[in-house]
Amino acid sequence: MSPCDHPEQATRRALARRVDPRVAVVCVLAFVTVQAATPIEEWPRFVAYAGLLLIAVIASRVSLVWLLKRLALALPFVIAVAMSTLLVRPSADSAVRLPGTDLMVSGPLLILLASVAAKATLSIVALSLPVALWDFPVLVRALQALRIPRLFVMLIAFMWRYVYVLGDEARRMVQARDARSPRGRLVRRVLVVGSMAGSLFVRGYERAERVGQAMVARGYDGRLRLLVPLRRFRAADAAAVLVVAGALCAMRLA
Amino acid sequence: MNAIEVTNLHYTYPDGTHGLRGVSLCVPEGACLGMVGPNGAGKSTLLLHLNGILNGHGGVRVFGKPVHEDLQAARQIVGLVFQNPDDQLFMPTVFDDVAFGPLNLGWPEERVREAVTRALESVGLTGHGDRSPHHLSLGEQKRASIATVLVMDCRIVVFDEPTTGLDPRGRWEFIDLIRDLPATKIIATHDLDLVRELCDRVVVMDDGHLVAEGPAADVLADQELLEEHGLAKPLDG
Numbered sequence: 001m002s003p004c005d006h007p008e009q010a011t012r013r014a015l016a017r018r019v020d021p022r023v024a025v026v027c028v029l030a031f032v033t034v035q036a037a038t039p040i041e042e043w044p045r046f047v048a049y050a051g052l053l054l055i056a057v058i059a060s061r062v063s064l065v066w067l068l069k070r071l072a073l074a075l076p077f078v079i080a081v082a083m084s085t086l087l088v089r090p091s092a093d094s095a096v097r098l099p100g101t102d103l104m105v106s107g108p109l110l111i112l113l114a115s116v117a118a119k120a121t122l123s124i125v126a127l128s129l130p131v132a133l134w135d136f137p138v139l140v141r142a143l144q145a146l147r148i149p150r151l152f153v154m155l156i157a158f159m160w161r162y163v164y165v166l167g168d169e170a171r172r173m174v175q176a177r178d179a180r181s182p183r184g185r186l187v188r189r190v191l192v193v194g195s196m197a198g199s200l201f202v203r204g205y206e207r208a209e210r211v212g213q214a215m216v217a218r219g220y221d222g223r224l225r226l227l228v229p230l231r232r233f234r235a236a237d238a239a240a241v242l243v244v245a246g247a248l249c250a251m252r253l254a
Numbered sequence: 255m256n257a258i259e260v261t262n263l264h265y266t267y268p269d270g271t272h273g274l275r276g277v278s279l280c281v282p283e284g285a286c287l288g289m290v291g292p293n294g295a296g297k298s299t300l301l302l303h304l305n306g307i308l309n310g311h312g313g314v315r316v317f318g319k320p321v322h323e324d325l326q327a328a329r330q331i332v333g334l335v336f337q338n339p340d341d342q343l344f345m346p347t348v349f350d351d352v353a354f355g356p357l358n359l360g361w362p363e364e365r366v367r368e369a370v371t372r373a374l375e376s377v378g379l380t381g382h383g384d385r386s387p388h389h390l391s392l393g394e395q396k397r398a399s400i401a402t403v404l405v406m407d408c409r410i411v412v413f414d415e416p417t418t419g420l421d422p423r424g425r426w427e428f429i430d431l432i433r434d435l436p437a438t439k440i441i442a443t444h445d446l447d448l449v450r451e452l453c454d455r456v457v458v459m460d461d462g463h464l465v466a467e468g469p470a471a472d473v474l475a476d477q478e479l480l481e482e483h484g485l486a487k488p489l490d491g
C-alpha cells in the first residue's frame with residue numbers, strides 16, 4: 001500500500017520548483033480558499049480557476065496518472081452527494097429534469113453536487129502540487145516557517161511515516177487471515193475485518209507508546225527540530241505571488 | 255566506577271505481567287556486557303529502565319546518580335537502540351532521524367551534519383540519508399537505528415537485539431563497529447556467537463530473574479545452564 005508514493009523524477013526539474021516551498025504553500029492555500037468561497041452559480045469563474053490551475057500543473061510537470069490517483073480521494077464524497085441527489089424525492093417547485101432522461105431530481109441538490117465535485121477537484125489538485133514538487137521534510141519545514149501550529153505540523157509529519165507502518169501491518173494481517181481461511185463466507189470475512197480493525201487500533205496505540213519512548217530516549221522535549229535550510233526570498237517567489245494573487249483578484253472582481 | 259548499578263529492581267506491566275522480579279546488576283565502566291535469555295525473560299524490560307523510560311521499584315544508577323533524579327542527563331549518557339526499527343525510526347527521512355537526537359541536544363548545525371554523515375558512514379548507509387525509513391530493507395532499518403544512537407556519542411550504549419535481520423556481512427560489520435566503539439556497552443541478544451566475539455561478561459535472564467552471571471567464556475561453556483534456559487539444544491544422550 002502506498003497512499004503517498006512519490007511522483008516521478010520529472011517534477012525535480014520543474015519550473016515551479018524555483019519557487020520557495022513556503023510561497024507555494026501560501027499560494028495554494030489562497031487558491032483553495034478563494035475558489036471554495038465562490039458560489040458555483042458563478043461557474044465561469046471556475047473555468048478561469050481551472051485554467052490557472054492547469055498552468056500550475058504544467059509548470060510542475062506532474063503526470064496525469066499521478067493526479068488522477070490523488071483525485072480518487074474525492075470520489076467517496078462526490079458519490080455520497082450524487083446518491084442523495086438521486087434518492088431524495090424532489091419537492092414540486094425545486095424539481096428539474098435530468099438532461100437526457102425522465103428522471104426528476106432536486107435542483108438545489110444538483111447544484112450542490114456540481115459544487116462539491118468542482119471544488120473538491122480543484123482543491124485536491126492544487127494541494128497535491130507541493131507534495132509532488134518537494135520532499136516531505138522540506139514541506140514540514142515550510143509549514144513550520146509559516147507558523148502553522150506545531151501540533152498540526154507534527155501530526156502531518158507522523159502521519160506520513162506511520163501510514164506506511166500501519167498499512168504494512170494491516171496488509172500482514174490480511175495475508176495471515178487469507179492464509180488461514182482462503183475462501184470463507186462473506187459474513188465471516190466481514191466479521192474478521194471488524195476484529196482486525198480493532199486489533200489494528202490497539203497495535204497502533206501500543207506503537208505510539210513505544211515511539212514516544214524512543215523519542216524521549218533521544219532527548220525529545222516537545223519541539224520538532226529539522227535541519228532544512230530556508231532560502232532567501234527570490235525573484236521567482238515574487239513572480240509566483242504576483243501571478244497567483246493577481247489572477248485570483250481579477251477572477252473575483254471580473 | 256560502575257557505569258550502571260541496578261539494585262533489586264521489580265517491574266510489573268499495567269496488565270499485571272511481571273516483567274522483572276528483583277534484578278541486581280553492576281556494569282563497570284568500559285565493559286561490554288552480553289545479556290541472554292529466552293523470549294519473555296525480561297531483557298527488553300530491563301533495558302528500558304536504564305535510561306528511565308520505565309520506572310520500576312528498586313534502584314537504577316548511572317555513574318552513581320539515580321536515573322530519576324535527572325532524566326535528561328541520564329538520557330544523554332545512555333543511548334538505547336530499540337528492538338524494533340519501526341519504533342526507533344519515526345522521522346520522514348533517515349537523515350532527519352539520525353539528526354533528531356543531536357538537534358535535541360542543541361548542537362550547532364555544522365556539528366550535526368558532520369556527526370550524521372559520520373554515523374551513516376559507520377553503519378554503511380552513506381548516501382541513504384534522503385530515503386524514507388519505510389523504503390529501507392529490515393537490515394538497513396536496523397543499521398539506521400544503530401546510527402541514530404551512535405551519532406550522539408553516548409558514554410553507555412544499550413542494544414536490544416541489534417543483529418536480528420542483518421545478513422552475515424552486516425552482522426560482521428556490526429561486530430567490528432561495536433568492538434571499536436569507545437563506550438560501555440550492553441547487548442541483549444539471542445546470538446551467542448556475537449556474545450562470544452564481543453562481550454567480556456554475560457548475564458543470563460529467565461522469567462524476570464537474573465539467573466547467572468560470569469565471564470563470557472565460562473557462561474557460554476556451561477552447557478547445562480544454557481540448556482536449562484532454552485539457549486542451547488540439549489545434547490543427545
Ligand SMILES: Nc1ncnc2c1ncn2[C@@H]1O[C@H](COP(=O)(O)OP(=O)(O)OP(=O)(O)O)[C@@H](O)[C@H]1O
Binds near residue numbers: 268273292293295
Ligand atoms: N507492553 C507490555 N505489556 C504487558 N506485558 C509486557 C509488555 N511488554 C512485555 N511484556 C511481558 O513482559 C515479559 C518480559 O518481556 P520482555 O519484552 O522484557 O522480554 P525479552 O527478554 O525482551 O524477550 P524477547 O527475547 O522476546 O525480546 C514478557 O512476559 C512479556 O510478555
Ligand SMILES: [Mg+2]
Binds near residue numbers: 297298299337414
Ligand atoms: Mg526483547
